[in-house]
Amino acid sequence: MLEAYTTSNPLRLGMPREQVRSELRLPDRLFDRVVERAQTDGTLVVSSALLLPPEHAVTLSREQSILAEQISSELAAGGATPPSLADVESRLGPELLQYLFDSGRLVKASDTVVFEANSFRAMRDQVIAHIRANGQITVAECRDLMNSSRRYAMGLLETLDRQQVTKRLRDARVLRAGVGQP
DSSP states (O other), X not given: OHHHHHHHOTTOSSEEHHHHHHHXXXXXXXXXXXXXXXXXXXXXXXXXXXXXXXXXXXXXXXXXXXXXXXHHHHHHHHTXXXXXXXXXXXXXXXXXHHHXXXXXXXXXXXXXXXXXXXXXXXXXXXXXXXXXXXXXXXHHHHHHHHTOOHHHHHHHHHHHHHTTSEEEETTXXXXXXXTTOO
8 A cells, every 4th residue: 555655746755644545444443453564673763753665755856856955045045034835835736845845845834835944944933932032922023033924934833833832922922832943
């Protein structure tokens, strides 16, 4: 099943674990034991929430590599106001875009906002530093800090909420316990 999936989806890093579970229709405990055993035997690799055959590796074509680098550079240059997700997807196509998300090169912040990973980490660090200095950050403060629009600030803060870096308290975000500690 995994070999068929990775052959038909060559830009996917692996098959989502929950999709495998669903297709096999095994009880949760049995499925977990099968995955554990296959991983121990070396017939399966578990990577985050993905399962893949041990020999699977994504190889981009020359054109895909060039396009991925161009888009990454444009997004990095855009910083807190990068091109829209729709624009990026129209240029990359859904498969290459998903590969860049899966490989961690791009961060999907919302249905309309995407950031280059290094830019996202720099903005995350700025938000953490601001909250450590001020106790909280509002969307307006984030917008001003990033010199961007409300849409990008909301995308950034909502992503930090999902990643459990921050949590929303009324109209502001605060750090979750243990985040941003030296």
